[in-house]
Amino acid sequence: MFKLLLIEDDTTLFSEIRERLSQWSYEIHGIHDFSLVFQEFIEINPDLVIIDIQLPKYDGFHWCRMIRSRSNVPILFLSSRDHPSDIVMSMQFGADDFIQKPFHFDVLIAKIHALLRRAYNYGAEKPELxxxxxxxxxxxxxxxxxxxxxxxxxxxxxxxxxxxxxxxxxxxxxxxxxxxxxxxxxxxxxxxxxxxxxxxxxxxxxxxxxxxxxxxxxxxxxxxxxxxxxx
The missing domain is CATH 1.10.10.10 (Winged helix-like DNA-binding domain superfamily/Winged helix DNA-binding domain)
Structure with a gap:
């Protein structure tokens, strides 16, 4: 079972995404303290990260950069911000894909499947932290x-x-x-x-x-x- 870390402070959206992704037998984890996102990422050691841009304390770009400095885990941005510069910045900080809110769950699931398949189905081993x-x-x-x-x-x-x-x-x-x-x-x-x-x-x-x-x-x-x- 793949572990997914969903870094989303909208509790209603978090619960909805967790419920839908759990139907695909994914193990979904959230963040308890948004000032300790990097520490919780290390403790969970997920197979894929889904992250919003607008977060408490520090934005998603900050945490994306921190995560990418230590891990090659797939990172997918999920954000309501739609300026082209946001997509460019997410890629510059090491993200693998970007979905704009509102989104269709079939698209989200398809992108997750694709990222996991590319990352883990071709002999790549997940680094142990x-x-x-x-x-x-x-x-x-x-x-x-x-x-x-x-x-x-x-x-x-x-x-x-x-x-x-x-x-x-x-x-x-x-x-x-x-x-x-x-x-x-x-x-x-x-x-x-x-x-x-x-x-x-x-x-x-x-x-x-x-x-x-x-x-x-x-x-x-x-x-x-x-x-x-x-x-």
């Missing part, structure tokens, strides 16, 4: 992204973050980190570990996440998942 505190972690590209932006890490910083997040809310000793890094042939010393962790925190500060990596004196480091753990 790793998440931590609402941020998307891409260990291949060594990047971390959330609603505050995206930062690029060094290979060592990315690997340290990966090791800490794998054991989130648990203390990982310095010895264990160094051992894993050496096993991975990254050849990191005790002093280099300190430098890399400090640099990692500074990079994460740009995303308001630096405080989530804490030092436990004489023990090691810990990556907190929830604010309730922070001290």
């Amino acid at each position: 790793k998440t931590w505190r609402g941020a998307a972690l891409d260990y291949e590209k060594n990047t971390v992204s959330n609603e505050y932006g995206s930062v690029e890490l060094s290979k060592n910083e990315s690997y340290i973050l990966k090791l800490l997040v794998e054991q989130k809310n648990k203390i990982v000793s310095r010895e264990a980190l160094i051992s894993r890094l050496w096993d991975d042939e990254r050849f990191i010393s005790d002093n280099t570990l300190t430098v890399n962790v400090n640099r990692l925190r500074k990079r994460l500060d740009e995303l308001k996440l630096g405080h989530c990596i804490q030092t436990k004196v004489g023990q090691g480091y810990i990556a907190y998942e929830e604010d309730s753990y922070d001290q």
Whole structure:
């Protein structure tokens, strides 16, 4: 069953679209907090996104750009705005198609079918998004992204973050980190570990996440998942 994320603040229209699309056995998700659209997108990890332009907090173009920076998921704009520049902008920000309201449901369904068929029926695998505190972690590209932006890490910083997040809310000793890094042939010393962790925190500060990596004196480091753990 395909998961569709419908980013629409008109509750009546949302319910109508969800009811019609559910008849095609699609799993329909909505947005609970329109200031956290990107975070909810990451958590849901949908197969296709349907998004309006006019939304609370930030417009659909903003969220389209954020989503496209981290994922190749098909994006379909559904909007009452009819100026040609809106269609052009949606495509420039990475959308795959645009439907103007009011629309016929048969057209919407046909376009959804076509987008899903092109994206997933020809051997393309949906990328798996790793998440931590609402941020998307891409260990291949060594990047971390959330609603505050995206930062690029060094290979060592990315690997340290990966090791800490794998054991989130648990203390990982310095010895264990160094051992894993050496096993991975990254050849990191005790002093280099300190430098890399400090640099990692500074990079994460740009995303308001630096405080989530804490030092436990004489023990090691810990990556907190929830604010309730922070001290």
